[in-house]
Amino acid sequence: MSSSSETLRRRYTDEAFTYLPRLFQMVDRNRYSPTYGSFDRSYWHYRTMDFPCGMYQEFTLPLALAYAHPFPDNPYYGVERVRELALAGVDFARRSSHPDGTCDDYFPFERALGAMVFSLYACTETVIVLDEKRPEFLEFFERRAHYLAHHNETGQLTNHQALAALALYNVYLLTGNEQWRKASDAYLDIVRAWQSDEGWFQEYEGADPGYHTCTIAFLAKLWKKAQDERILALLHPAVDFAWYFMHPDGSYAGEYGSRNTYHFYPHGFEVMAPLNPRAAQIADQFLTHALPRRTRYFNDDDRMCAHYLYDWMQAYLDFSPVRSSEPLNARAPFQKYFPKARLYVECTPQYYAVLSLAKGGVLKVTTDQGPAYSDTGLIGATTDGKVLVSHLVDNYEVEADLENHRFRAAGRLCRRRAKLPTPFTQILFRIVNLTLGRFAPNLLRALLQKILITGKPRTDYTFERSFEFAPDRIRIRNVVRRPAGAAGFTSIHVASDATSIYVANSNVYQRSVLLPWRELRALCDQVNQTGAGEEWIDVMPSTSPIAQGEKPA
Template sequence: MNIYKQVLKQNLHKLLNLYNTDKFSTTYGYADREFWGWKTKDFANATLQGGVHSLAIALKLDLFQNKEESIVLEMIDSAIMAIDKIKDKNGSVIEAYPRENSFCVTALVAFDVLWAIRYLENILDNETKQRYLKVIKPLIEFITNNGEEHAIISNHLATGVAAITLWNEMSGDDSPRDKELLQIIYDNQSDEGWYKEYEGADPGYQTLCTYYLSCAYEITKDHKLLESLKRSANFLSHFIHPDGTIGGLYGSRNTEVFYPAGIITLSGEIKEFAMMAKYLEPKEQHLLPQNIDIGNYIPLLNAYAVAALKYDDVKENIEKTKIYPFYMKTEIKDFKQTGIHLNSNENYFAILNYKKGGTLKVFNLNNCKLDIEDGGLFGTLNDSQKFSTQQFDEKIVFKDNVIQANFYKINESLPNPLNFIILRVLSLTIFRSVYLGNLFKKFIVNMLMTGKNRIDGSVKREFEFLEDKIIIKEEIAQPKNCKEIKHIGKSKSIHMASSGYFISQNFENKNTKLVEFKNV
């Protein structure tokens, strides 16, 4: 049994226990226990309904005993039909607050249910299939008539592409919306190969984007999409770490989660993905579905489920790959558009994002372990306001291995009762308008993620890549009223719920042996 199938099997009882199986309950089939069970929320997170995708694959892979199959089919039915009660009148579903009108989650739920139907096509009768398609049709109409306006988030757009592509095939519709969304992704794909996630490249989330695009490609076999994925694969292949992980503070969203589905699926057609599948194979180094929070549980589990289904078909390609990760070479590579500089020699593999103020991740190649992950300089003003250099600045250039980084305030806003009262009032009023709701999302994204609240002061940072270590010379012009300023290590300055997870690499070394900081 391949590792992905093992992970899926280990999670089946946890997945089944999300759903309300009480047929007399008005929330029969709901998956958000915080809503239907604990009753600590006033809305149901629809993302969790997408667990039917993994359940359908588990049935296809015969991971349930015969006596369980009919029960699982009944639970899938109840979960899909519950969407009809969860969705808003305009066809959207929500993740975070009432009347969210979420393009992303609406696309995701449609995607997961449609693929579940596809995997169960030999089991479902036509009447049941049509009943399910009727539930999903309003969701498809919503993502057809509405977009995601607050940022370019390629993995969200890719979910819509995959959902509508499969909808067209199953329903007989010929909506061009999937091609429109795909064009937005193409228009924002860098010449360097990466798909845009807010302000730049994020290798962790790019593996998720690859998953959804691979599902669309499975249906269309579109040559242009394949070429786009090949460019993406070439970029991603540089970010395999010596310990078999991927991602970190050098990414635009700081994520370190590996979503294997697309990489496994395309390993038979794209050589870089075959290599990545080999060197990123889960061996307890990754954050697995059973260890992640409930908000990200379903997308990650579904990615493992798809990988479980596809792995045996491409196993030979993966095992026989003859190309190697970038860290095994003695080479320097600079991705100027996203600001990521790679330096690999016999002793270390360094990943520097100079457009994020100089975030740095270094692996010791003698033991293949993380030596240091440094987020740059962090400080506090006398009024307790926090600040850091870690903010994306497209104007920063890496000339002669020197950068001039600015200081930016950190907005660490947390919810409070008043916030929630205001949010619910908005949900009852202006969020009835999708347009006004999108303006609110733009405001939140700007406040917590992409907004640049620069303060006085700066730091000149010079990176000297020697054969056996890296010396970072820093000439700091402190902000006025600065109380303290120092290196914290692995700290992040923007809101990102999908980052900051516990993975073993972060606790292997207490003191760096390869990086030396010097004040000048």
């Protein structure tokens, strides 16, 4: 391997190893403690939680990888205490699970499939890496596998289905029990059914390019183990779709996705790089731009940072000798519209733009210097205290005129929900958790999803957003109409980073969140005075203060 390739390769582990000390802080290291091996510091240390979150036990895997592999400048390689703590984490996952092998994520007796499969994959992979097939571990893995084979979750989250397939395959590898391979195949069939012919995977109500890379990573890990050509048939179109959402500055995805995420998992692209030139381009863009320029996303709270930590380490291990022959930023100008995802991409010599019509006109514009414009739609406050938004996924009236580079979305504004817990509501919620929720977790989960994620509290206020793309600029027309007799607005803005649904991995940091919100004062005044208003925005990407590295005004 050339020195330049090795320099690129070790960027994965240089990034990963900045997080390892944090993991040793998070885990209960006292072998005489009843919570020895728990990574949920809010439970075992702060004691602000009344149950352990099962998701945290995926932190076993970064420790196992650090112990087992001589990564560059790895001070944890071969250190026995690191191995002990990784295995203690697996054992706490076993001991803290319910009798049926399940675990919880956000509330007691949730039996959350996401937490189950993330931690099951990490724990089984830890046991594989460390070659520690203790009987009690295998018995626990099979109990959880049995539950997964007979239960699924509400909502369409393809990344969870792909990870379930991967975790179950690991259980098959560890036990040799053919029923777990068949259960893995059953989840893979769901992934196949939920992939659009445009290449993307369903995440609740549409395409989310961020979570899309999670699914790619999980499928690629599974393909490496199973060598099933049917998995490659899913991966190739998925990589081709992802290619459009790697931005010129190395940032990836954003609020134009159905779940508002900036996720980028590189391991799947390293695995696919020898087989798909676009995968090599995507991986190299991350290594040459996102990491050294700090344009990657940062999802660094305790609950979430393990997600990409072990993926970076695995990307190092599977670093492809085949790299891109042409850099991503050498892309010639193009237009690409995905009618089913209702996503439009335009690349010009001056900017790179992604527009979601599925979300009422959410726009992100980037240059190779950084974010130039970020627009998550209209958001305004009415005089009677409501907050209305245009950015929920909905069945909007959509027009796409590719020949003239003109696009339009129109529909009803929705009320933004911002319900916060109180001591009283938490007491009531715990009563539900311990009674009805204990025996019908999916019913409770479906209700919460309807309230927090997929519900559409539509109003009679309407909006229209039109976009005209020129080679060096973008024009945006904003229209709002107020129903007769309805309250007026105190203010209306175009937000740079506002979201309104609950997604644990959203509202994190990417450089575009520092772009300013724009107040539409003229639009607000017209709506209040006449019932309807209009205001234009001219976007000049070459003059963006952040793209030029200046402080925003």
